[in-house]
Amino acid sequence: MKNILTIIFRLTVACLLAGLVMGIAFIATNKAKKHNMHVHEHKVMLSLLGYSAKNPAPESVAMHPVYRYLVGEGEELATGYLLPLRDGAFSFVTIDLAGAFVAQTPVALAVEKAREAEDRSQAISAAIGVEKTLRYADQTILVTNGGKRTAYLLPGKFPGFKTFIAAMLALDQNFTILGVEIMEHEEDPGLGGEIVQNYFKKQFKGKPLETVKKLEVVKTPLPEEYRQALEADKSGLKAEEVARIEEQYKDGDIYALTGATISSRSVTNGVKAMVKKFAYRLAILDRVLVEQHIATPF
Amino acid sequence: MATDKTNLQLVVNGILNENPIFRLVLSMCPAVGISTTVMNGFMLGIAVFFVQVCSSCTIALFKNVIHPRIRIPTYTLTIATWVTVIDMILAAYLPEAYARMGIFIKLIVAFAIITMRLEMFASKESVTASFWDGIGMGLGFMFGMMALGFVRELLGMGTILGYDVLGFKPLLFFVLPLAGFFCVGLMMAFFNYIEIVYKRARRA
Structure with missing residues (x-):
């Protein structure tokens, strides 16, 4: 009995000490971590809008x-x-x-x-x-x-296969999708985890609002030429060729990932809901802004 | 029961005589899984180095108050604490490396080498000896990982630290996890051979 008590007491003390050390480390690093996340988010936003280190965003x-x-x-x-x-x-x-x-x-x-x-x-x-x-x-x-308004960025979360997927959407002023970026996810590596790959997430690019509203997931295999266009950085396809193929598929549905239909469907439905709701809400907000003469910078 | 080795001998012991990968054959999963490039090996080596040194010192410091019945849970708790600290520090100050290594850093909790070192050495020796032993083991692990990474990166991708040195890819096979085992085996044989030659030369 005495043994058990000492064990309990010592383990408790050990746990408290461990908690203290971790707590100190957390407080010490939290600020830098937040800053990193902010920087990363900003970078993703700029890249979705088509700006990069080589092609920086203008001052305006x-x-x-x-x-x-x-x-x-x-x-x-x-x-x-x-x-x-x-x-x-x-x-x-x-x-x-x-x-x-x-x-x-x-x-x-x-x-x-x-x-x-x-x-x-x-x-x-x-x-x-x-x-x-x-x-x-x-x-x-x-x-x-x-x-002048040029684009909208929508950070959002939607349910995935196991837990939430955090994504960032970029839309132009007509609600056509400029790009989708997956910020955080816990899908299975190699299956649902493939949602971060270009050949999946770039399928959303260029889809207009009307198409997005009735977007579905199809289980037919991804056509080879479309894959090459989506992975232009790997296949080395020329820009005009990529534009031609993307134009051809821009009103089509999303091709599901092999072995990850649920993840594909979650992302598609999530993106669909985000775009639809945003377009609806923005129309209301804009009307109110005009009616009430609220001077916003956009 | 203090060790009779000097500090320098303790460090060298970890790198050569009791190298965690080539001699003790511990923590094979990460060795095989991550040592695809020199840089990966180095990053994980650094993390293991810190966890090993911190845990060794902690256990050596508290060895008299750790109840013998619950020493393994206590070791795990200690290691997990330091791994969490390293994890947070890396996430905060080296975000790019963390994006690649993050998932493996958390795995360090289960590395056999650290627990084994705490049980075999730190729980019996003084803080100073444990500190140097931790440094030796950490460096030994880092050396093993980098040596494996060197061979695999060179043969698999034809590069060293990301720089193209060969200009072609000799054996793509070496990047795959399976090749890690071959690599470990071959290098183990190589180090054993060197030791035999060295001993023979000394005897003669």
């Missing part, structure tokens, strides 16, 4: 993040958007579920602090009143070039 390109929240007041539910204004301030616009404008509240928030989820929701709560419940929904980045 600006990114304006818009955060969407669900605002609850008693039984009432509304959508809230945190919008950057032209003079650098922030405004929180609530729109009810039918799409009608409810209220506009100025939010006191510094630009750097808007990135931190906690600081952001605190500032909004303080602006709209603490009695209302606030739940973060998602984020959209509106890209402008010289004041």
Whole structure:
């Protein structure tokens, strides 16, 4: 009995010590890790828009993040958007579920602090009143070039085969898909894990909204010429040839990955839902912005 | 029961006489799985080096309060703690290397070499001796991984550290995990041969 007690006591102490060491390491490295993730995200965004180290984004390109929240007041539910204004301030616009404008509240928030989820929701709560419940929904980045809207970036999450897949979508101003990038996933390596490969994710590129709305997954094998066009960096196909083949397939469905139909379907449905919902919400938001004369930089 | 070896002998012992890969034949899975290039071998070697040194010192420091019945769980806990710390540090400061190595770093918890070293050495010796033994074992592992990586990268891809040195790919087979076993076997034979020759020369 005495033995058991000493074992329990010593193991507990050992676990506490281990926890302490790990906690210190976590606090010490967390900031750098977040910074890395931010840098990585920014790089992915630029590459989706077609910019790279060789072809850097011009000065006139600006990114304006818009955060969407669900605002609850008693039984009432509304959508809230945190919008950057032209003079650098922030405004929180609530729109009810039918799409009608409810209220506009100025939010006191510094630009750097808007990135931190906690600081952001605190500032909004303080602006709209603490009695209302606030739940973060998602984020959209509106890209402008010289004041004109050129593209939308949608970071999002959808269910995959086992757990959530985090992806980043780029759309042009007509909601045609510019590219899809998988940010995080836990699909099976070699099967569902292939969703990160160009021959799968590049299939989404160039699909217009109308096609995306009724996008399906087909289980026929990927045609060889399409694969070569999708993996142009490997096959060395010429740019005009790639453009011709992509044009030919741009209204087609998504070819499923071999042995990973569920993962293929999850990504396709996820992308489909994200694009459809975004197009719907943006139309409402834009109408409200015009009606209320809200001066946003996009 | 202190060791009678000097610090330098402890380090050399880990690299040559008791090399984790070629002599003790421990932690074969990572050795075979990751040693496809020199750089991969080096990265994992560095990680194992730190985990081994930190764990050895920790166990040597606390050896008198570790209950003998639960020493293996305690070792695992210690190793897991240091692996987590290394994992977080790499993720924060070397994100590009981490993207490639991340999944293997977590596997270090199950590396036989570290547990075995804690059981055989650190739990009986002083902190200083364990520190040098950890350095020796870590360097020995790193040396083994890099030697394997050198052969496999050169024969499989014709490159060294990513630079094209041969201009052609002699044997693609050597990049595959299976070839890791052949490589380990051949190199083990090579090192044994060198030892025999060395001993014979000394006797004569």
